[in-house]
Amino acid sequence: MKLGIISLDRDDIINDLIKSCNKFGVDYRVINPKNIVAGFNLNFNIKYYRTLLNTFDVFFVRNLGWDSFFRFDVLKYLNKYVPVINPPNSIDIASNKFLTSMYLELNNLPQPKTVVTENINEALHWIDTFEDVVIKPIFGCGGEGIIRIKKDMPIITKLQMLNEFQKKYKTFYIQEFIEPVGKYYRDIRVFVIDDEVVSAMYRIGGENWKNNVSQGAKIEKCKITKEIEDLALKAKDAIGLFYAGVDLIESDEGLKVLEVNSTPSWRGLSKLSDVNISDKLLEKIIQYIKK
Known part of the structure; x- marks a missing residue:
C-alpha cells in the first residue's frame, strides 16, 4: 500500500504514523499541502513536485492549516481519484461548529441547547434565556476564543464582550453552559x-x-x-x-x-x-x- 500523509508540520502524530508504516511495511510519503499542484487540460490532474498523486492508494490528512480554502478544495479534487481519510466533505462539516450541530440535529443526537446568530440583540436574549452560556467561534479548536457570559453580569460588560467577540469572529455560536x-x-x-x-x-x-x-x-x-x-x-x-x-x-x-x-x-x-x-x-x- 502506498500512503500519502498530508500535513503542514511533522509533529508527534506524524512520527507515530511513520513508525507504524515501518512496522507494517507500508510505503509512505509526507506531503506538504502548500506544494500540491492541481492541473486541468494538462498531462496531470494533481501532483506533488514530480510525483503524480493519483498513483497513491490512500491519503491521510493530518494538518491543512486554516489560512487557505484551496487546500480543502484540492482535497476534494484528489478524492475524485484516490480515497482520502478523512473525506474532505466531512472535514468541512467537522471544522464548522454550525454544520456539526446541524448534522447532529438531523440525526437526532443529543447536544447542548445551541443558538447561532450574527445579531447582538439575539445573543443577549439567549444569554438571558440560558442564564449561563459559552460562546465559541464557528471555526477554531483548542478552546481558543471561547468566552463565558452569565445573565447576571452587568449589561455593559455583556455588550463589551459580545462586541469584542464579533469584531474578531463575526458569528456567535452560543451554547447553554452545562454544569x-x-x-x-x-x-x-x-x-x-x-x-x-x-x-x-x-x-x-x-x-x-x-x-x-x-x-x-x-x-x-x-x-x-x-x-x-x-x-x-x-x-x-x-x-x-x-x-x-x-x-x-x-x-x-x-x-x-x-x-x-x-x-x-x-x-x-x-x-x-x-x-x-x-x-x-x-x-x-x-x-x-x-x-
Whole structure:
C-alpha cells in the first residue's frame, strides 16, 4: 500500500504514523499541502513536485492549516481519484461548529441547547434565556476564543464582550453552559476508528471550566461504557468520518455531544490507551483499502 500523509508540520502524530508504516511495511510519503499542484487540460490532474498523486492508494490528512480554502478544495479534487481519510466533505462539516450541530440535529443526537446568530440583540436574549452560556467561534479548536457570559453580569460588560467577540469572529455560536455532574469540570474525549471505539479519556479542568488540554486540563483514563460507545459511533457516522475524536459532556440528562474532530491528535490519549492508536488506525486503513 502506498500512503500519502498530508500535513503542514511533522509533529508527534506524524512520527507515530511513520513508525507504524515501518512496522507494517507500508510505503509512505509526507506531503506538504502548500506544494500540491492541481492541473486541468494538462498531462496531470494533481501532483506533488514530480510525483503524480493519483498513483497513491490512500491519503491521510493530518494538518491543512486554516489560512487557505484551496487546500480543502484540492482535497476534494484528489478524492475524485484516490480515497482520502478523512473525506474532505466531512472535514468541512467537522471544522464548522454550525454544520456539526446541524448534522447532529438531523440525526437526532443529543447536544447542548445551541443558538447561532450574527445579531447582538439575539445573543443577549439567549444569554438571558440560558442564564449561563459559552460562546465559541464557528471555526477554531483548542478552546481558543471561547468566552463565558452569565445573565447576571452587568449589561455593559455583556455588550463589551459580545462586541469584542464579533469584531474578531463575526458569528456567535452560543451554547447553554452545562454544569458539572461531579465535583470538577470535565468532559470526555472518545477516539473512534471505523466501527470501533478504541480509547477514551477524561479531560479534567478542575476549577477551570475549560477542559481543553491546551488550556491546562489534566487527563485520566475513562472506561468505555455502552452509552459512550453508542453515542460516539453515531456522532462519527453523522458527520461521515472514517475516524474521529468525539467530545462528550456529562449532564443530568445523560451524555451530550460537544464536538466531533476530523483531524484529532492522540498525543495525550496515547499515554493512557491500552491500544497503540497509530497501529490500530493504520490497520483499519489497510482493511478499508482492501475491501
